[in-house]
Amino acid sequence: MLVGEIGEEKLLQEVRRIFAATNADVPVAIGDDAAVTDSPSGRQQVWTADLLVEAIHFRSHWQTPQQLGRKCLAVNLSDLAAMGAAPAAALVSIACSGKRPLEEITDICRGIREVALEHGVAVTGGDLSASTGGMVIAIAAGGTVGAGDAVLRSGAAPGDTIYVTGALGSAAAGLRLLENGTLSKPDDSDSETLRNAFIDPQPRCRAGEALAAAGVSAMTDISDGLSTDLRHICQASGTGAQIRMEDLPCDEALLRTAQENEWDLRELMLGGGEDYELLFTTDDESCGDAIRRYSSESGLRITAIGNVTGADTGITLALPEGGTTSLPAGGFDHFRAEGRGGRHTGMGGRPGDDD
Amino acid sequence: MLVGEIGEEKLLQEVRRIFAATNADVPVAIGDDAAVTDSPSGRQQVWTADLLVEAIHFRSHWQTPQQLGRKCLAVNLSDLAAMGAAPAAALVSIACSGKRPLEEITDICRGIREVALEHGVAVTGGDLSASTGGMVIAIAAGGTVGAGDAVLRSGAAPGDTIYVTGALGSAAAGLRLLENGTLSKPDDSDSETLRNAFIDPQPRCRAGEALAAAGVSAMTDISDGLSTDLRHICQASGTGAQIRMEDLPCDEALLRTAQENEWDLRELMLGGGEDYELLFTTDDESCGDAIRRYSSESGLRITAIGNVTGADTGITLALPEGGTTSLPAGGFDHFRAEGRGGRHTGMGGRPGDDD
Numbered sequence: 001m002l003v004g005e006i007g008e009e010k011l012l013q014e015v016r017r018i019f020a021a022t023n024a025d026v027p028v029a030i031g032d033d034a035a036v037t038d039s040p041s042g043r044q045q046v047w048t049a050d051l052l053v054e055a056i057h058f059r060s061h062w063q064t065p066q067q068l069g070r071k072c073l074a075v076n077l078s079d080l081a082a083m084g085a086a087p088a089a090a091l092v093s094i095a096c097s098g099k100r101p102l103e104e105i106t107d108i109c110r111g112i113r114e115v116a117l118e119h120g121v122a123v124t125g126g127d128l129s130a131s132t133g134g135m136v137i138a139i140a141a142g143g144t145v146g147a148g149d150a151v152l153r154s155g156a157a158p159g160d161t162i163y164v165t166g167a168l169g170s171a172a173a174g175l176r177l178l179e180n181g182t183l184s185k186p187d188d189s190d191s192e193t194l195r196n197a198f199i200d201p202q203p204r205c206r207a208g209e210a211l212a213a214a215g216v217s218a219m220t221d222i223s224d225g226l227s228t229d230l231r232h233i234c235q236a237s238g239t240g241a242q243i244r245m246e247d248l249p250c251d252e253a254l255l256r257t258a259q260e261n262e263w264d265l266r267e268l269m270l271g272g273g274e275d276y277e278l279l280f281t282t283d284d285e286s287c288g289d290a291i292r293r294y295s296s297e298s299g300l301r302i303t304a305i306g307n308v309t310g311a312d313t314g315i316t317l318a319l320p321e322g323g324t325t326s327l328p329a330g331g332f333d334h335f336r337a338e339g340r341g342g343r344h345t346g347m348g349g350r351p352g353d354d355d
Numbered sequence: 356m357l358v359g360e361i362g363e364e365k366l367l368q369e370v371r372r373i374f375a376a377t378n379a380d381v382p383v384a385i386g387d388d389a390a391v392t393d394s395p396s397g398r399q400q401v402w403t404a405d406l407l408v409e410a411i412h413f414r415s416h417w418q419t420p421q422q423l424g425r426k427c428l429a430v431n432l433s434d435l436a437a438m439g440a441a442p443a444a445a446l447v448s449i450a451c452s453g454k455r456p457l458e459e460i461t462d463i464c465r466g467i468r469e470v471a472l473e474h475g476v477a478v479t480g481g482d483l484s485a486s487t488g489g490m491v492i493a494i495a496a497g498g499t500v501g502a503g504d505a506v507l508r509s510g511a512a513p514g515d516t517i518y519v520t521g522a523l524g525s526a527a528a529g530l531r532l533l534e535n536g537t538l539s540k541p542d543d544s545d546s547e548t549l550r551n552a553f554i555d556p557q558p559r560c561r562a563g564e565a566l567a568a569a570g571v572s573a574m575t576d577i578s579d580g581l582s583t584d585l586r587h588i589c590q591a592s593g594t595g596a597q598i599r600m601e602d603l604p605c606d607e608a609l610l611r612t613a614q615e616n617e618w619d620l621r622e623l624m625l626g627g628g629e630d631y632e633l634l635f636t637t638d639d640e641s642c643g644d645a646i647r648r649y650s651s652e653s654g655l656r657i658t659a660i661g662n663v664t665g666a667d668t669g670i671t672l673a674l675p676e677g678g679t680t681s682l683p684a685g686g687f688d689h690f691r692a693e694g695r696g697g698r699h700t701g702m703g704g705r706p707g708d709d710d
């Protein structure tokens with residue numbers, strides 16, 4: 001059945017049934033003019049929104065609708081995690097042609113529900129509309145943080161250690177495989193690992209909250225690539241930074257695949273976006289132990305990759321072969337590069353990044 | 356200059372500059388991974404989201420970009436008003452081709468800012484993305500309401516009086532004028548009044564808060580048309596209703612224009628959507644005086660149009676010529692009617708409306 005055949009009311013009914021499981025603790029869920037959620041006292045609200053646009057951020061044949069739904073919510077939760085916020089609620093809006101299969105939309109919603117349930121997020125509403133172009137999925141998410149406890153990009157200080165969760169560059173490699181349409185051999189688990197890194201990123205919600213509680217000084221998520229996102233922290237904090245190339249964490253699958261395809265590993269790890277790992281800085285004296293304890297308890301790899309410096313030294317990369325080089329900006333521009341896989345930067349980019 | 360020429364970073368910078376004026380009291384405004392707002396203690400959060408899609412909800416030549424921006428935020432604030440909530444923050448996401456003029460986007464943002472400042476709303480973030488289709492504007496808005504004070508659709512009781520703010524049918528008539536491309540005479544202020552009702556609806560935020568404080572029993576905004584929106588209240592409340600045709604409030608401009616064009620006035624007033632007026636029910640004994648006082652102090656027309664009845668009598672219309680008729684559902688379906696001016700129902704429609 002097509003979306004246009006079931007009609008708006010029945011489609012809404014389907015969608016609301018799917019999201020009902022996320023609304024167990026919500027005073028007023030989907031079905032009124034707006035939803036109502038409880039607001040824990042003494043906490044501030046944290047807000048973010050991201051668009052995923054067909055032919056810009058995704059192509060339908062790259063992943064199942066369910067995987068697409070998972071990613072749509074995940075990229076929003078990643079922004080909340082980067083503030084140290086506990087996610088609470090999300091609004092899901094989808095514009096698509098009435099000629100799309102009904103199951104595509106309901107499967108996208110099921111994927112969103114999976115991630116919502118994994119992270120305790122209530123899907124409290126949204127909107128559905130026809131469109132004459134490709135699909136547009138707009139999600140807004142909200143969470144809470146203790147008053148004054150949000151971890152901003154602006155808190156880094158010279159001498160702080162720079163850390164990153166997980167591994168870098170895998171999502172960018174996965175996107176390259178998808179764009180190249182590279183066929184994987186039947187047992188090619190490396191390609192699958194990398195494609196999955198792009199298709200189904202894991203938002204670091206629990207890590208974000210734990211790191212905020214540990215008192216890290218600045219934090220952001222890696223959506224634009226390490227190089228650009230580190231620049232965001234340095235610009236907001238008025239600092240420089242030095243990163244050690246040899247310490248950048250990398251998945252074995254990426255190592256092997258880059259070698260096999262003669263890809264530039266540095267370019268992928270420094271410039272590749274959409275890892276949705278957390279990049280943060282901290283005064284090691286006060287927080288180092290808590291970070292190592294969290295890493296060991298959670299099993300999440302957390303790697304020290306460099307240090308915050310004064311602004312005058314800029315942002316540099318220490319090379320394994322000795323010496324340093326300035327770290328290229330490696331930004332990405334949606335509007336100039338229409339039709340390529342894109343990044344989700346929201347409005348968080350600092351003005352003047354491309355100066 | 357085109358959006359694709361200025362590039363994403365500089366466009367974000369422009370947009371952030373435009374919205375800065377709305378963020379004076381916000382702890383963390385646009386520019387980090389997410390924004391942070393204060394959360395007044397003892398209040399609940401209220402959430403809503405609406406999509407406006409080009410060629411579905413609007414056509415670019417119908418209004419200026421600034422007017423379009425105003426409406427995008429207004430339809431969201433109308434949903435918050437219908438809950439009795441005080442609006443607080445909004446997230447603005449826009450997907451469009453890089454070939455659109457930069458000024459179109461910045462003017463849309465200026466229109467959003469106007470309405471935000473009129474209603475004390477902080478625009479705390481959002482997203483910008485290229486798209487290969489028409490423009491899609493996705494706004495999510497949040498507000499607060501005293502714990503347990505949200506006015507739901509489900510609170511109406513037999514015997515309650517049914518009220519509506521403002522006038523009915525003007526927006527539907529305005530849409531008809533726009534769709535017909537009817538040229539107005541140089542002094543045709545009636546056409547302008549009606550087109551403006553569609554193009555620039557006024558969200559009844561202050562009225563919504565005042566009516567909630569007065570203790571009204573159920574409330575919704577008129578986005579789908581009186582007939583459908585009243586049905587939402589009756590279905591949620593398990594009641595019927597009787598409306599008096601001769602008491603429905605109507606603008607003089609609509610009266611004259613309908614007569615001139617031989618339009619069915621009842622159809623416009625009962626089935627026409629997008630008025631964004633408030634439809635509410637109340638026990639007149641306890642709230643009638645407060646409602647009349649608010650109307651007289653604010654200058655906002657508030658009209659008693661009928662009564663809530665038991666569910667067994669259904670929803671009926673008392674005719675001026677005597678007798679009653681059952682009120683047609685008069686729903687509207689986005690997906691079945693792609694490419695026509697559409698309504699903004701969000702996910703609030705009650706399941707089973709079209710049964």
